[in-house]
Amino acid sequence: MGQQDSELKYLKAKTRVEKLKAFYTHLTVYFVINSVITTVKMMNNLNNEETYDEAFFDFSTVASWLVWGVGLALHAFSVFGLPLILGDDWEARKIEQYMNDELEQHKSNK
Structure with a gap:
C-alpha cells in the first residue's frame, strides 16, 4: 500500500501544480490582453x-x-x-470514494 500512497500523493501534487500553472497563465494573459485593450x-x-x-x-x-x-x-x-x-484532503477522500464505488460496482457485475 506504501507505493500506492506514494503514487496518489504524487498525482495529487502534480494536479495541484497544474492547477496553479493554469491560474498563473490565466493571470498573465489577463494582464497582457487587458493592457493592450486599454491602451488601444x-x-x-x-x-x-x-x-x-x-x-x-x-x-x-x-x-x-x-468582466474578465x-x-x-x-x-x-x-x-x-x-x-x-x-x-x-477532500480531493483524496473523493478519489478514494470513487475508487471504492467503482470496485463495488465491478464486484456486483461479476
Missing part, C-alpha cells in the same frame, strides 16, 4: 479629443478588466479558496 481604447479616445481622465475612466475602457476579472476571481477561488473550505 485610450489612444482611440484621446484621438477623439477626450481628456486623459475621460479616456481612462470610460466604462468601455475598464469593462473588460471588470470576475472570471479570474472565480478561477482563483477554485484554486486557492475551495481547498480552504473543503479541506486539503
Whole structure:
C-alpha cells in the first residue's frame, strides 16, 4: 500500500501544480490582453479629443478588466479558496470514494 500512497500523493501534487500553472497563465494573459485593450481604447479616445481622465475612466475602457476579472476571481477561488473550505484532503477522500464505488460496482457485475 506504501507505493500506492506514494503514487496518489504524487498525482495529487502534480494536479495541484497544474492547477496553479493554469491560474498563473490565466493571470498573465489577463494582464497582457487587458493592457493592450486599454491602451488601444485610450489612444482611440484621446484621438477623439477626450481628456486623459475621460479616456481612462470610460466604462468601455475598464469593462473588460471588470468582466474578465470576475472570471479570474472565480478561477482563483477554485484554486486557492475551495481547498480552504473543503479541506486539503477532500480531493483524496473523493478519489478514494470513487475508487471504492467503482470496485463495488465491478464486484456486483461479476
